[in-house]
Amino acid sequence: MRRFSTLILLCLLTVTESVLASVLAIDYGADWIKASLMKPGVPFDVLLNKDSKRKIQSSVGWKQSDRLFGSDALNIAGRFPLDTFSSLKYLQAAPYNSNAVSFYTSISSADVVETSRGTVALRRSDGTEWSVEELIAMQFAYVRELAESLAGERVYDVVVTVPPYYTQFERDAVVDAIEIAGMRTLALVNDGTAVAVNYAMTRTFPTPENHIIYDAGASSIRATVVNFASVVSDPKAKSLTKDSTQLSVTGVGFDRTTGGTELDRRLRNLMLDDFQRKHKKDLRGDKRAMAKLWKEAGRVKTVLSANADATATIESLSDDIDYRSKLTRAEFEEACQDLKGRYAQPIFDALEHAGLTLDNVTSVILTGGASRTPMIQSAVKAAVGDNKIALNVNADEAAVLGAALHGASLSRQFKTKDIKVSDIGAYDIQVSYLSEPKSPSTKTRTLSTLVLPAGSKTGSKKTLTFRRTEDFTVNLSYQTPPLDGFPTDLLAVDIIGVSDAIRNLTELGAVEPVVKATVSLSESGFASIRDAIAVGEYKSESIADKLKGFFGAGSSSSSEAGAEAETAARDDATTSSTADASPTADKAPVKDEPISLELKINFPSLAPMTVEEKRSARERLLAVDNEEAAKRRREEARNTLEGYLYRVRDLLDDTSETPFMKCSQEQERKAIQERLQETFSWLYEHGDDADTAQYLDKRSSLEVLERPIIHRYEEIQEFPRALNNSQMWNWHGRLFITEAKANLTAEIETGVPSKYTKEELDAVEKTLIEHEKWLNEWVEKQKAVKTNEDPVLLTSEMKARAKVLENQLQKLVRKKAPRTTKKASATSSSSSSAGASETSAATSASASSTTSAVPPTDDSGHGHDEL
Ligand SMILES: *[C@@H]1O[C@H](CO)[C@@H](O)[C@H](O)[C@H]1NC(C)=O
Numbered sequence: 001m002r003r004f005s006t007l008i009l010l011c012l013l014t015v016t017e018s019v020l021a022s023v024l025a026i027d028y029g030a031d032w033i034k035a036s037l038m039k040p041g042v043p044f045d046v047l048l049n050k051d052s053k054r055k056i057q058s059s060v061g062w063k064q065s066d067r068l069f070g071s072d073a074l075n076i077a078g079r080f081p082l083d084t085f086s087s088l089k090y091l092q093a094a095p096y097n098s099n100a101v102s103f104y105t106s107i108s109s110a111d112v113v114e115t116s117r118g119t120v121a122l123r124r125s126d127g128t129e130w131s132v133e134e135l136i137a138m139q140f141a142y143v144r145e146l147a148e149s150l151a152g153e154r155v156y157d158v159v160v161t162v163p164p165y166y167t168q169f170e171r172d173a174v175v176d177a178i179e180i181a182g183m184r185t186l187a188l189v190n191d192g193t194a195v196a197v198n199y200a201m202t203r204t205f206p207t208p209e210n211h212i213i214y215d216a217g218a219s220s221i222r223a224t225v226v227n228f229a230s231v232v233s234d235p236k237a238k239s240l241t242k243d244s245t246q247l248s249v250t251g252v253g254f255d256r257t258t259g260g261t262e263l264d265r266r267l268r269n270l271m272l273d274d275f276q277r278k279h280k281k282d283l284r285g286d287k288r289a290m291a292k293l294w295k296e297a298g299r300v301k302t303v304l305s306a307n308a309d310a311t312a313t314i315e316s317l318s319d320d321i322d323y324r325s326k327l328t329r330a331e332f333e334e335a336c337q338d339l340k341g342r343y344a345q346p347i348f349d350a351l352e353h354a355g356l357t358l359d360n361v362t363s364v365i366l367t368g369g370a371s372r373t374p375m376i377q378s379a380v381k382a383a384v385g386d387n388k389i390a391l392n393v394n395a396d397e398a399a400v401l402g403a404a405l406h407g408a409s410l411s412r413q414f415k416t417k418d419i420k421v422s423d424i425g426a427y428d429i430q431v432s433y434l435s436e437p438k439s440p441s442t443k444t445r446t447l448s449t450l451v452l453p454a455g456s457k458t459g460s461k462k463t464l465t466f467r468r469t470e471d472f473t474v475n476l477s478y479q480t481p482p483l484d485g486f487p488t489d490l491l492a493v494d495i496i497g498v499s500d501a502i503r504n505l506t507e508l509g510a511v512e513p514v515v516k517a518t519v520s521l522s523e524s525g526f527a528s529i530r531d532a533i534a535v536g537e538y539k540s541e542s543i544a545d546k547l548k549g550f551f552g553a554g555s556s557s558s559s560e561a562g563a564e565a566e567t568a569a570r571d572d573a574t575t576s577s578t579a580d581a582s583p584t585a586d587k588a589p590v591k592d593e594p595i596s597l598e599l600k601i602n603f604p605s606l607a608p609m610t611v612e613e614k615r616s617a618r619e620r621l622l623a624v625d626n627e628e629a630a631k632r633r634r635e636e637a638r639n640t641l642e643g644y645l646y647r648v649r650d651l652l653d654d655t656s657e658t659p660f661m662k663c664s665q666e667q668e669r670k671a672i673q674e675r676l677q678e679t680f681s682w683l684y685e686h687g688d689d690a691d692t693a694q695y696l697d698k699r700s701s702l703e704v705l706e707r708p709i710i711h712r713y714e715e716i717q718e719f720p721r722a723l724n725n726s727q728m729w730n731w732h733g734r735l736f737i738t739e740a741k742a743n744l745t746a747e748i749e750t751g752v753p754s755k756y757t758k759e760e761l762d763a764v765e766k767t768l769i770e771h772e773k774w775l776n777e778w779v780e781k782q783k784a785v786k787t788n789e790d791p792v793l794l795t796s797e798m799k800a801r802a803k804v805l806e807n808q809l810q811k812l813v814r815k816k817a818p819r820t821t822k823k824a825s826a827t828s829s830s831s832s833s834a835g836a837s838e839t840s841a842a843t844s845a846s847a848s849s850t851t852s853a854v855p856p857t858d859d860s861g862h863g864h865d866e867l
């Protein structure tokens with residue numbers, strides 16, 4: 001079993017890319033979105049939204065043309081009931097005629113319409129329609145942007161939690177939304193499993209333990225039985241094995257009709273009835289009122305979790321009637337009486353599924369927002385006993401953190417604890433196909449085999465063997481409808497090229513060539529038929545008897561019952577052997593290469609979105625993004641212009657000795673004043689319908705007038721520093737030349753080889769004298785310039801000329817001393833390293849180690865202190 005799960009992990013790892021940067025995890029709930037980012041160097045935590053909240057309301061809405069998310073969207077629901085969309089999770093993949101949709105219309109005022117795919121879209125008040133996938137993609141993209149601003153880079157890879165009961169259709173809808181949001185699905189992870197990963201992260205299990213993750217969310221209640229077992233490596237063994245924890249889901253139970261949302265609905269009904277009693281008015285047709293009541297019901301429920309009563313208050317609920325009413329917890333619980341037996345039931349279903357009893361379970365770990373509701377908590381306590389209840393994980397965040405940790409382990413670039421995860425499928429999945437007619441007159445029959453029974457491990461593969469001579473179709477379907485109104489058919493897979501392949505194998509001497517097709521359940525819970533081959537079986541070998549065992553008694557003569565889930569009778573031992581290898585590695589006695597057959601996958605019922613559909617949805621979303629970005633830019637340009645105008649007005653108004661006043665002339669101020677007036681009146685008249693470029697133009701036409709004034713002021717500010725720098729280089733130059741000339745004279749007298757030639761020193765001196773002369777002359781001229789006139793000597797030119805002198809000096813300083821002297825050998829290493837970088841600016845270290853007369857290269861002249 002354990003070995004098998006290792007293989008699962010290996011399989012997954014090979015399909016993920018190795019150059020991932022950040023991994024985003026999203027726990028997408030009917031009420032709340034939680035997200036977490038895994039990025040090297042960024043502290044691992046739950047992602048905060050713009051208001052530093054740790055969870056984001058699962059709502060998207062429009063206030064006229066402004067799109068809003070989270071609580072901003074929810075808060076406008078009372079005013080814009082047709083433009084605010086919440087609880088969208090209920091609608092993922094939901095067929096228009098399903099119960100899910102009718103339930104949704106009982107809790108939401110949104111206008112539900114059918115899409116061309118048979119799923120649902122929501123119609124805004126302006127008539128535009130957005131599919132559920134698009135609306136959820138907007139929320140995913142919103143979270144992605146939050147993550148990107150934290151990561152400082154584009155985020156692509158995402159792990160999204162799904163309830164364990166999510167059908168393949170719903171999982172497809174999640175993946176479609178992820179792709180429309182511009183991301184890649186690293187994995188979907190069942191939320192109970194994600195909580196288990198988080199739980200295991202800080203614990204070890206020297207003896208295996210079973211725990212139940214009980215998750216009471218908004219849309220459902222579910223329970224997951226998880227077995228935890230740690231493998232502690234032998235410290236003496238020098239193998240690569242390290243401590244790891246194996247986490248195996250063994251059972252799930254769920255109730256898709258009970259949860260926080262249903263409680264909200266009951267509470268709202270209480271308020272509706274109460275209002276009707278008091279005001280003789282039924283609000284059920286009033287969308288605004290219903291939306292306001294819905295929001296208040298959620299708030300009151302939270303208050304009632306901690307208090308025995310709560311006061312509902314809604315201003316002008318309908319026709320300016322303010323609604324105010326006291327609600328007690330007892331009334332609320334009375335209204336939910338019929339649900340009482342359902343709260344704990346998923347626990348028992350999960351246990352039964354796992355083949356365990358409560359005695360086998362160490363604790364029942366409570367998670368999910370609704371687990372805080374007293375009546376749910378006490379029902380669970382009563383069912384499993386107080387001593388089994390564990391409140392040791394964060395009910396809101398354990399799932400998203402676990403999902404992020406899971407994603408991190410899949411991406412392999414993070415050092416996280418080694419947790420191996422093995423999950424299960426929740427539904428019986430069967431294959432069906434028509435038998436091959438023996439002659440044109442015989443009838444065909446439909447044959448069905450349960451290929452992935454509920455509880456099959458994710459990552460498992462099963463090989464089906466068919467005795468066929470012609471192309472045929474294999475259907476993959478749920479054995480029973482997983483959810484009211486949802487179809488059962490998943491895929492219809494045409495296996496193509498059979499007759500050709502079988503003929504060829506027969507010609508090559510194969511006695512009983514067969515078709516083998518592999519059905520797999522992916523880590524993210526998708527069932528599919530991945531590949532099919534035709535392969536020869538050879539009678540001559542003693543395996544023949546074994547084969548008989550595989551194919552049943554009739555297999556050698558009759559082909560009618562010719563297929564069986566080869567592994568159905570056996571268990572994981574066989575599935576694991578194919579889990580890491582293509583069917584070619586199957587143990588079947590193969591002499592010749594198997595022949596790959598072509599597969600054509602059709603979706604007979606609820607198809608995932610096509611690439612085309614996703615692309616056009618993505619483009620729609622991008623168009624909205626672009627429109628919003630343009631709007632933001634326009635707003636920004638307008639605001640900056642306004643701010644600028646007021647600043648200029650203040651500058652003109654302040655007649656004291658401000659820099660602006662000192663550096664400007666009367667007629668300049670007059671020109672600015674005129675243009676300012678002009679711009680103010682333009683803004684007043686056309687400000688509301690101008691475009692971004694016009695705002696920018698208006699600003700720059702004023703800036704042009706202000707710029708010379710700013711320039712004068714900046715030059716005045718900068719002048720002393722520039723002058724200091726120029727003078728400093730004069731001073732250093734003079735010092736250097738005097739000293740070097742003295743040295744030269746002494747060296748000539750004593751016959752020691754000299755470092756510099758006379759010519760070199762004369763050349764520097766010439767530059768120095770010219771620079772001194774130029775500086776004196778122009779500083780004098782500049783002194784005569786008034787502060788409101790343009791400078792005649794620019795600091796940029798001063799710096800450039802000082803640099804010329806500096807460079808010439810540095811070049812001499814860096815020059816290698818003659819080798820024969822003691823000094824030279826002592827500094828040879830530093831001077832040679834400096835010489836290597838001669839073309840670049842000398843580093844301060846090399847310059848100062850060679851001489852004390854010239855400071856390091858540094859325009860600011862800080863090196864002066866070193867003299
Ligand atoms: C579950 O508990 C029962 C009774 O305590 C015990 O007999 C059984 O072996 C346990 N099963 C497992 C899988 O631990």
Ligand SMILES: *[C@@H]1O[C@H](CO)[C@@H](O)[C@H](O)[C@H]1NC(C)=O
Binds near residue numbers: 447473474489
């Ligand atoms: C397979 O599915 C297709 C499409 O739904 C259907 O027409 C066909 O009858 C199915 N075949 C069997 C054997 O169930």
Ligand SMILES: *[C@@H]1O[C@H](CO)[C@@H](O)[C@H](O)[C@H]1NC(C)=O
Binds near residue numbers: 500
């Ligand atoms: C069967 O054999 C023929 C002749 O060698 C070859 O052209 C054809 O591609 C083969 N078909 C398959 C399915 O291998």
Ligand SMILES: *[C@@H]1O[C@H](CO)[C@@H](O)[C@H](O)[C@H]1NC(C)=O
Binds near residue numbers: 736743853
């Ligand atoms: C002049 O000689 C002294 C003593 O050798 C030396 O320290 C100094 O760096 C020399 N100065 C210049 C500018 O070469």
Ligand SMILES: *[C@@H]1O[C@H](CO)[C@@H](O)[C@H](O)[C@H]1NC(C)=O
Binds near residue numbers: 720721724864
């Ligand atoms: C010139 O530079 C020196 C050293 O960096 C500093 O002490 C002095 O205050 C500066 N003078 C001016 C006017 O900036």
